[in-house]
Amino acid sequence: MTKRIRHAVYYLLIMISSVSLVISCDDDDDFYDSTNPGFPEFSSEISSAPGMKFTIEGKVADETGIANVSLFYPEWHLDKVIEFKESPKEYFLQYSFLTPEDEEPMSIHNIKVSVTDLGGNIATHDVVVTLDYDSTKPTLVFNTPAQGESFTSGASVPLNIDFGDNVALDSIKIENAGLGLSVKMKMEAGTQSYNYEGTIMIPLEDPANSYSIKATAIDATGNKTEKSLTITVGESGKFANIYLVGDSMQYPSDPEKAYKMWQDTDDENVWIAEFYYWTDYGVGFLSQLGWEPNYWGQDPDNPNMAILDANAGYINFPDGDGYYRMKFNPYSLEYTYEKMVVDIEVKSEMYIVGSGYPEYPNLNWSPEEAIPMDADRWGNPYVFEKIIEFSDDTSMKFLGQNNGWGPYDCGFEVGGEQQLPVNFEKNKVGDGTADIKFKNQAGVYWVTYDYFLNRTTIHPYNP
Numbered sequence: 001m002t003k004r005i006r007h008a009v010y011y012l013l014i015m016i017s018s019v020s021l022v023i024s025c026d027d028d029d030d031f032y033d034s035t036n037p038g039f040p041e042f043s044s045e046i047s048s049a050p051g052m053k054f055t056i057e058g059k060v061a062d063e064t065g066i067a068n069v070s071l072f073y074p075e076w077h078l079d080k081v082i083e084f085k086e087s088p089k090e091y092f093l094q095y096s097f098l099t100p101e102d103e104e105p106m107s108i109h110n111i112k113v114s115v116t117d118l119g120g121n122i123a124t125h126d127v128v129v130t131l132d133y134d135s136t137k138p139t140l141v142f143n144t145p146a147q148g149e150s151f152t153s154g155a156s157v158p159l160n161i162d163f164g165d166n167v168a169l170d171s172i173k174i175e176n177a178g179l180g181l182s183v184k185m186k187m188e189a190g191t192q193s194y195n196y197e198g199t200i201m202i203p204l205e206d207p208a209n210s211y212s213i214k215a216t217a218i219d220a221t222g223n224k225t226e227k228s229l230t231i232t233v234g235e236s237g238k239f240a241n242i243y244l245v246g247d248s249m250q251y252p253s254d255p256e257k258a259y260k261m262w263q264d265t266d267d268e269n270v271w272i273a274e275f276y277y278w279t280d281y282g283v284g285f286l287s288q289l290g291w292e293p294n295y296w297g298q299d300p301d302n303p304n305m306a307i308l309d310a311n312a313g314y315i316n317f318p319d320g321d322g323y324y325r326m327k328f329n330p331y332s333l334e335y336t337y338e339k340m341v342v343d344i345e346v347k348s349e350m351y352i353v354g355s356g357y358p359e360y361p362n363l364n365w366s367p368e369e370a371i372p373m374d375a376d377r378w379g380n381p382y383v384f385e386k387i388i389e390f391s392d393d394t395s396m397k398f399l400g401q402n403n404g405w406g407p408y409d410c411g412f413e414v415g416g417e418q419q420l421p422v423n424f425e426k427n428k429v430g431d432g433t434a435d436i437k438f439k440n441q442a443g444v445y446w447v448t449y450d451y452f453l454n455r456t457t458i459h460p461y462n463p
Helices: 003-031
Strands: 038-042 045-047 053-061 066-073 078-083 090-098 108-117 122-130 139-144 156-164 169-176 181-186 193-201 210-219 224-233 243-246 262-264 267-277 283-286 295-298 306-308 322-328 335-339 351-355 383-390 393-399 409-412 422-429 436-439 443-450 455-460
Touching (some): 038 108, 038 122, 053 066, 053 122, 078 090, 156 210, 169 193, 267 283
Parallel strands (some): 045 122
Antiparallel strands (some): 053 090, 108 122, 139 156, 156 193, 169 181, 210 224, 262 267, 267 322, 283 295, 322 335, 351 393, 393 409, 393 436, 409 422
8 A cells, every 4th residue: 555545544534434423422412412301381279179179280291202291299190191102392281180079178289290301401380270160050949920820911010030059150040022021130140049029010911821931040150050931821720731740750749740641622720631650649730830829639638529628638539540631621520531442562772863962972863773761760660761861962862763754653742842841741743843952051851751651851860
């Protein structure tokens, strides 16, 4: 090798060593990162309540790469570490946690969120959780008038309503366009209870047969309670409605859920009901959805007569369990009954079809996805029931099968939007019958369907 060639080789080796040194220094910079991770978009305050789920969320970032994210709060046994294999430079955290049910309301808790980058640098962010969230709906009680109470045209009707909330009421509304009733009131800060007193006038000329008064209470958090009360208009001394109440009803001895009887087409003074009776579980009559002012029970001195007496006992039938058709004249106090002949076959299955059931998102009027109902808890083979959640937009019909619309398709005589609760609503079997709809009344309800009487009852489920 000549001297010139040796010099060239020597120069080349120096150049390679220099490049290696530069590369080595660059590698060292990766492991000696002095920049801490950051929390560019991250929540710092959360409102929750005992037993309520909340979510910690926000963006974390590091220009080198994130190794892990941890959440730590030993008082709630929270010690969560999220490891990353690919070390992202940005990560959006969404971590849900259930507040312990036994935690003190209004207490404050500090959860630490930590981020560690590839260089071992750690940054910590505090999330303050305050248990001040109000999830309880306001209360609303109609004191007067009574549900279903009857008034004459031109009458002055006293209106008394109690509103309340466990934290604070925000506003109340009381409305009926036909009566010119439109009350909207903003409550003073911190108001927990308010009693509204007023008077409404029944029109003297051309009044409607009935008026539904709607009241709304909204609390400071936005929780809302709505209730409606219906009053009727009739001749003085005439009963607008008669109801059947008692232990044999679907909701035993609850006057607010009594069965509405219908007037005999041959005699307007006579009211009729059909129902299932269990031995020793008797019935009585009401003129309103409450025990007062009029309750009729068994006349102890005359087995075929009723008596207007708040302490009167229920009427029972010697013929035992079964379906009965009963007639009652509240003016003469006479009643009659007969045991009905059941002339239909027992069904082994029944389904709810419609839309707006959160637990059945694929239903959407598909018979194949129809919701199976359960056998009656009290053993009536002609009744099916279902405890089910309604959304704010729910529709309903019934099917006797889940492989198509026939042969058993059952809707309602009066369809369209309804106000819950539904009490002994009349059904209609046949292709194309109407469905019923419920808007802005989400909740869990107990649905019962009697396919012999063709009647449906829907009430809030309170286990």
